[in-house]
Amino acid sequence: MTSQVGMPLGAYLKECFTQMVEWRRHFHQYPELSFKEENTPAMIASILREMGLDQVREKVGGRGVVGTLIGGKPGKTVAIRADFDALPIQDQKDVEYKSKIPGVMHACGHDGHTAGLLGLASVLAQHREEIPGTIVFLFQFAEEENPGGATYMVQDGAMDGVDAVFGAHLWADFPYGSVGIAPGPVMANADDFTIKIQGRGGHGAIPHQTVDSIVIGSQIVNNIQTIASRNVDPLESVVVTIGTFNAGDNFNVIADSCKMTGTLRTFLPEIRDLSERRLKEIVEGTATMMGGTAVLDYDRGYPAVINTAAEAEMVRQAAISAVGEERLIPLKPTMGGEDFSYYLQKAPGAFVFIGARNEEIGACYPHHHPRFDIDERAMLVAAEVLGRAALAFLHNHQG
Numbered sequence: 418m419t420s421q422v423g424m425p426l427g428a429y430l431k432e433c434f435t436q437m438v439e440w441r442r443h444f445h446q447y448p449e450l451s452f453k454e455e456n457t458p459a460m461i462a463s464i465l466r467e468m469g470l471d472q473v474r475e476k477v478g479g480r481g482v483v484g485t486l487i488g489g490k491p492g493k494t495v496a497i498r499a500d501f502d503a504l505p506i507q508d509q510k511d512v513e514y515k516s517k518i519p520g521v522m523h524a525c526g527h528d529g530h531t532a533g534l535l536g537l538a539s540v541l542a543q544h545r546e547e548i549p550g551t552i553v554f555l556f557q558f559a560e561e562e563n564p565g566g567a568t569y570m571v572q573d574g575a576m577d578g579v580d581a582v583f584g585a586h587l588w589a590d591f592p593y594g595s596v597g598i599a600p601g602p603v604m605a606n607a608d609d610f611t612i613k614i615q616g617r618g619g620h621g622a623i624p625h626q627t628v629d630s631i632v633i634g635s636q637i638v639n640n641i642q643t644i645a646s647r648n649v650d651p652l653e654s655v656v657v658t659i660g661t662f663n664a665g666d667n668f669n670v671i672a673d674s675c676k677m678t679g680t681l682r683t684f685l686p687e688i689r690d691l692s693e694r695r696l697k698e699i700v701e702g703t704a705t706m707m708g709g710t711a712v713l714d715y716d717r718g719y720p721a722v723i724n725t726a727a728e729a730e731m732v733r734q735a736a737i738s739a740v741g742e743e744r745l746i747p748l749k750p751t752m753g754g755e756d757f758s759y760y761l762q763k764a765p766g767a768f769v770f771i772g773a774r775n776e777e778i779g780a781c782y783p784h785h786h787p788r789f790d791i792d793e794r795a796m797l798v799a800a801e802v803l804g805r806a807a808l809a810f811l812h813n814h815q816g
C-alpha cells in the first residue's frame with residue numbers, strides 16, 4: 418500500500434484557502450435547515466459547474482448535489498462526502514460572519530465540510546490529468562434530521578458505481594491540527610422511541626381505586642437500565658436514555674396516562690436487536706405487572722458508522738502525510754449518530770474526525786452550542802486528508 422498521491426495536494430489546497438473561507442462564511446451567514454435547503458445546493462452546483470466538472474447533478478434524492486470528475490487515466494471510482502444543513506439554533510457569536518437568519522445556525526461545522534470539499538474539488542479539477550480514476554463529490558442535505566438525506570441520495574443512485582467512500586467531521590473535541598481515525602465502529606446505531614402508558618386516573622387520596630401511570634413510568638425508567646447492567650455483555654456498548662417524562666395535571670390527581678421519549682444507542686447489530694427486544698419486554702411487562710398497559714413505539718435511526726480496515730488505514734496514512742504521526746489521536750468511538758453509514762452500506766470506506774478546536778479564537782464550544790465555531794484552517798486538513806485517502810485508493814487499485 419502506498420500513500421503516494423502523485424501531486425503536492427497540501428500546497429495546492431493552501432492556494433485555495435482564501436476562497437474556501439469565503440465560501441464557508443457565506444454558508445455560515447445564510448444557513449438552511451434540514452430538508453429545507455434551497456440556496457445552498459444551488460450555490461454548490463453553480464460553483465461545481467464553474468470548475469468544469471464532467472457532470473453535476475442537482476436535486477439528488479431531493480436536495481443533494483453530486484459532482485463527477487473523470488480523471489485523465491482509467492481506474493476505479495471513489496466518492497467523498499460533505500453535508501451542508503444547519504440547525505434550529507440562534508447564533509450567539511460576536512463575529513462579522515455570524516448567521517443572518519434568525520434562529521438558524523451552522524452549529525455543527527457542516528458549512529466547513531462543504532467549503533473544504535468544494536476547495537478539494539476545484540484543486541483536483543485543475544489536476545485531473547494526473548488522476549487514475551473517477552472522483553464523485555457527494556454534497557448531502559439533511560444530516561441532522563431523521564431519516565437523513567443520505568438514504569435518499571443513495572436511493573437516487575448517488576453511490577452507483579462507487580468503489581469506496583470517504584467522509585469527515587470537523588471535531589470540536591480535538592485541537593486544530595489533530596486527526597482521529599480508527600477501523601471498525603466509530604459512531605453508534607442511533608434509535609429513538611416513545612413509551613405510552615395507560616393507567617386509570619382518580620383522586621390522589623384514593624389510590625386503591627386507580628392505576629397510577631406515574632408509578633408505572635418510574636418503574637420503567639429504572640427497569641430499562643437493566644438492559645445495560647444485566648442483558649448486554651459488559652464489554653459491549655449500550656446507552657438507554659429517557660429524555661422526556663410527561664404526566665399529570667394536578668397535585669391531587671393520579672395521572673391517567675404518561676408519555677416518555679428516549680434514545681437507545683448501540684454499535685453492534687446483534688446488541689441493537691437484543692436491546693430493542695428487551696426494551697419492549699420490560700416496558701410491556703412492567704406495565705402489566707402493575708395493572709396498566711404500555712405501548713412502545715421504536716424508531717430505528719441511523720445505523721452505526723463502521724469503518725472498513727483497509728480504507729481506515731488509507732485515511733491514517735493520509736493523515737500522517739498531512740499533519741504528522743504525532744498529531745494522530747487514538748479515536749474512541751462516540752455514541753453519536755451519523756447517516757454516513759448509509760454510504761458505507763454500499764461500499765467500503767472510512768469516516769474521519771478532524772480537529773477544529775482553538776481556544777484562542779473562541780472555537781471552544783461543543784457541537785450544537787449557540788457559540789459553536791471552528792478554526793477554519795481545519796478545512797484544509799479535512800480536504801487534504803480526504804483528498805489523499807481518495808487518491809491513494811485510486812492509485813492502490815490501478816490496473
Ligand SMILES: [Zn+2]
Nearest residue numbers: 525561784785
Ligand atoms: Zn450535528
Ligand SMILES: [Zn+2]
Nearest residue numbers: 525526527586
Ligand atoms: Zn454534524
